Amino acid sequence: MSVLSQPTARYTSLESWSYDRIIAPAVTAMATTMIAEMLPRVANGGRLLDVGCGGGQVLLEIAARRPDLELVGLDLSLQQLARAAARAREGGRPIRLVRGSALELPFLARSFDAVISLGSIKHWPDPRGGLGECVRVAKQGGLLAVGEVDRGCTFADSWSFVNRWKGPRFIRPIAHALFRTWVAGHSFDLDDARALMRDVPLVRSDVHRVTGTPTLLMLGEVG
Secondary structure (H helix, E strand, C coil): CCCCCCCCCCCCHHHHHHHHHHHHHHHHHHHHHHHHHHHHHCCCCCEEEEECCCCCHHHHHHHHHCCCCEEEEEECCHHHHHHHHHHHHHHCCCEEEEECECCECCCCCCCEEEEEEECCHHHCCCHHHHHHHHHHHEEEEEEEEEEEEECCCCHHHHHHHHCCCCCCHHHHHHHHHHHHHHHHHHCECHHHHHHHHHCCCEEEEEEEECCCCCEEEEEEEEC
């Protein structure tokens, strides 16, 4: 089953490769705004978990900005973890990589200063359960940060994002239609995201659109 027809299905090998090579570079570029907003909230020398880390591009961006952090990436895909490991070796960045599910994080409670996830939650069979797991493994006062495609994104923002994808320019109108229909169409809008965050035990939370991008950012402090 394709992830395009069923968002909670596992990526096929072709989908995994296509995402890593064609789409992930644009996601990483887009994520820099979110990373800049998140990282000042993470304690010096802290431990950060990326749930659904894929090929590790976002973790490497974080490592470049905050070499003081201990970084851990989790993903279901062995192929993506292998790509992340290769990138970490090439970049000389010490990143621990673990195979596992967002719904059953294989970590002790209260073991991370920050738990982040970018572009992954729409694929979780139980988003609320996954968020509960993220909170469980975060320390008191720690950061929860989840970025995801906004179903209510503007045409201009979604086109700007797709226009950064690798590949021939002539296929981008088709890619844009697929993005709006199958990716954004199966994701959350602002009200959905706020309702999700209300169900999570946090001291405080904020959900907002990230200006100039087709994404939402859900932030919270763990109690």
